[in-house]
Amino acid sequence: MPEFAPLRVRGGGVRHRLRRAVRRRRRAVATGLAVTAAALAASAPHATEHTGAHAEAAGVPERVRQRAVPQAEVVSAPVRIADAATVRLLRRGDRVDVIASANSSTGGGSSPAKVVAAGVRVVDVPGPGSSPSDDGALVVLAVPRSAAAQLAGAGATxxxxxTLW
Known part of the structure; x- marks a missing residue:
């Protein structure tokens, strides 16, 4: 039998390369569409967030509007923090936990400290000239209405x- 030189196929021709390029482009387009759909789904408002006139405009059915949970009303609550130096560390937009500890003048020195409001946002930190008292410093927090009542009660007793987040 005669000897033959080895056959070397170079890339399969133009047609094969063209098909491969089209497949790659289809995958890229499909991936881009999937990422876009996921981003839109994550940023779209949920049906349970629609209430009242907004729900009617959005076309949300009545049965979904009845199940919608109302959002807690957020109010600004001025709070006097015992340590003025800690308040100087705060900036607008910071998240803090407010902790109440027993005041020695109320006779409740043995009770443990408790968290009154967790993860609330600092709205304003008035300058030192706006709080003439030496017993701490004032800070304004954005809290749910129920937490504002608890903060006022805890601040009095x-x-x-x-604590900063």
Whole structure:
């Protein structure tokens, strides 16, 4: 039998390369569409967030509007923090936990400290000239209405401190 030189196929021709390029482009387009759809789904408002006139405009059925949970009303609550130096560390937009500890003048020194409001946002930190008292410093927090009542009560009976997030 005669000897033959080895056959070397170079890339399969133009047609094969063209098919491969089209497949790659289809995958890229499909991936882009999938990512776009996921981003839109994540940023779209949920049906349970629609209430009242907004729900009617969005075409949300009545049965979904009845199940919608109302959002807690957020109010600004001025709070006097016992340590003025800690308040100087705060900036607008910071998240803090407000902790109440028993005031020694109320006779409740043995009770443990408790978190009154968790993860609330600092709205304003008035300058030192706006709080003439030496017993701490004022800070304004954005809290749900129910937490504002708890903060006011805790501020009247105990010393308040904050921890930064």
């Amino acid at each position: 105990s010393r308040l401190a904050v």
